[in-house]
Amino acid sequence: MATIQIKRKTSSGTGPLVGTGTIKAGEPLIDLNGGNLYVSKADKTGTSSAPIAASDYIEFYSRGNADSAIDSKISALGLKGASKFDVGTTAGKIPVVSSDGKLKASIIPQIAITDTFVVSSQAAMLALSTALVGDIAVRTDLNKSFILKAEGYSTLANWQELLTPTDKVTSVNGRTGTVTVTLSELGGVSTSTYDSHVSSNLHLTDAQRTKLANMYVADIKCGSSNAAVAYSSTLAGVTGSCVSGGLKLYYALNSSYNPAIKSYYLGIDSSKVLTPTSLIDGGTY
Numbered sequence: 001m002a003t004i005q006i007k008r009k010t011s012s013g014t015g016p017l018v019g020t021g022t023i024k025a026g027e028p029l030i031d032l033n034g035g036n037l038y039v040s041k042a043d044k045t046g047t048s049s050a051p052i053a054a055s056d057y058i059e060f061y062s063r064g065n066a067d068s069a070i071d072s073k074i075s076a077l078g079l080k081g082a083s084k085f086d087v088g089t090t091a092g093k094i095p096v097v098s099s100d101g102k103l104k105a106s107i108i109p110q111i112a113i114t115d116t117f118v119v120s121s122q123a124a125m126l127a128l129s130t131a132l133v134g135d136i137a138v139r140t141d142l143n144k145s146f147i148l149k150a151e152g153y154s155t156l157a158n159w160q161e162l163l164t165p166t167d168k169v170t171s172v173n174g175r176t177g178t179v180t181v182t183l184s185e186l187g188g189v190s191t192s193t194y195d196s197h198v199s200s201n202l203h204l205t206d207a208q209r210t211k212l213a214n215m216y217v218a219d220i221k222c223g224s225s226n227a228a229v230a231y232s233s234t235l236a237g238v239t240g241s242c243v244s245g246g247l248k249l250y251y252a253l254n255s256s257y258n259p260a261i262k263s264y265y266l267g268i269d270s271s272k273v274l275t276p277t278s279l280i281d282g283g284t285y
Helices: 063-077 191-195 206-213
Strands: 007-009 021-023 028-031 037-040 044-046 057-060 116-119 136-139 144-148 159-161 217-221 247-254 261-268
Parallel strands (some): 007 028
Antiparallel strands (some): 037 057, 144 159
16 A cells, blocks of 8 residues: 655645655645645656646645635625525525526516507417417407417417307397297287277377377278279369369278278269250250
8 A cells, every 4th residue: 555645834835835846646735824735636746847836736725715715706706695595496595587588487477567469360379479478369360359378379278268248139038049029028918909009008098099099091092993083183183173062072981900991982973063954946955
C-alpha cells in the first residue's frame, strides 16, 4: 500500500504549493493559513519551464471560505434575493414561467377581460391563438356563438356552444306539434255560441247588441238579378228620367244569417205608366 504524505503549508500567502518540487497523485495539502484543502490530480515534478500550478490540484473550500465564495459569486453575477430560493409551486419557492410565457394556473388564475372574435368557419375558430378561457367566438357560418371553456384553443371539444332561445313558437296554449286552434281552446266560447252572441252579454254590452240587432246586410236586386229593374250609374239618371212615385219597394228579411240579410225588390207601379185606354177615329190615346 502506498504511503501518502499530508503536506502542510504554513508560510505566508494562501493556496497550494506551486513552482518547483514534486507532488504525487492523490496527495493532500492543507493550507493552514488559507484554510482550504488541495488534492493533487497527478504525479508531477515542477521545473522552471513547467512549474506546478494551482490547476494541478482539486480545491476543497473550508465552510467559511465556501460561504464567502458563494456570496462573492452571487454579487459578481448581480443575483438578487430570489437566487436563494428553490424553483417550485409551493410556499417559499420561486415560480417559473411555462413554455407558453405564462405562470401555471395552479399558481395564479388567469385574469383577463373576455374578448369576442368574429370568425367565418370552424377552422378559423380553432386558429384563435390569442383566445383565453372565457373568450367568445361568433361563428357567422352557423349563426352561433361558442365560449372557450378550457385551455387549448385548437381543440374543438374545448369550445362550448352557447345556448340561445329559439326564435320559433314552441307551443300554443300548452299544445305542441301541429296545433289547430279553436275559440274554446283560447278561452273563448264555442263557434255556435259566438254566432249567437247578440243575445248574450258575455262579449257585448246591451247597446252594442242593440246596434247589431238593427243592422242588416242589404242586397238590392236589379239588372240581371231582377229584369224588371234597370241599373243607373248616376244619380241624375234616376231623378231626371223616372216617374215620381213610379217605383215600388219590397224587402224580404232572411234571419238565417247573423246579422240578418234584407233583400230589396224594386218594381214599376203600372198605374203610373200610360197605357192605351180608348180608340178615337182609329187612333189610340
